[in-house]
Amino acid sequence: MFSSAQSPLPPTITVVHEECRGQMSLRQLAQDLNASCRCLRRAKNWLIENRHPSFADYVPDSPLSPKQAAAIIRYRSYTTAGIKGDALTEKMFPDTVTPNAKKNALKDLFEQHNISPEQAAQLTHSILEIFKS
Numbered sequence: 001m002f003s004s005a006q007s008p009l010p011p012t013i014t015v016v017h018e019e020c021r022g023q024m025s026l027r028q029l030a031q032d033l034n035a036s037c038r039c040l041r042r043a044k045n046w047l048i049e050n051r052h053p054s055f056a057d058y059v060p061d062s063p064l065s066p067k068q069a070a071a072i073i074r075y076r077s078y079t080t081a082g083i084k085g086d087a088l089t090e091k092m093f094p095d096t097v098t099p100n101a102k103k104n105a106l107k108d109l110f111e112q113h114n115i116s117p118e119q120a121a122q123l124t125h126s127i128l129e130i131f132k133s
Contacts, residue, residue: 023062023063023066024069026044029072033076047075102128103128106120106128
């Protein structure tokens with residue numbers, strides 16, 4: 001018979017936490033930032049609703065990827081600094097305005113001010129050249 005000193009130890013099973021696999025829970029992120037889960041959940045929902053690229057493949061109730069956590073941190077830093085509305089959208093989505101969208105916005109602006117199409121085309125070209133450099 002085996003005595004307790006001679007019995008083999010049962011195998012040890014180690015479960016790796018999600019944070020160790022490159023993903024993080026919203027609760028863990030809140031603890032790391034010393035913030036409330038409610039505020040971070042609001043930030044996450046804003047990013048999802050506004051279709052931030054880092055949340056394109058987000059599955060509800062799943063842990064956050066490093067890119068998603070970084071987007072939430074960036075959002076929080078901007079809102080803490082007082083940035084709101086369109087300025088916040090521009091900060092969070094810096095590359096969303098395509099050249100065609102810029103041209104259409106300028107075209108609409110020139111039409112509102114009754115500028116001829118020829119002059120509007122020249123002005124549009126000049127303005128876009130200024131912003132390229």
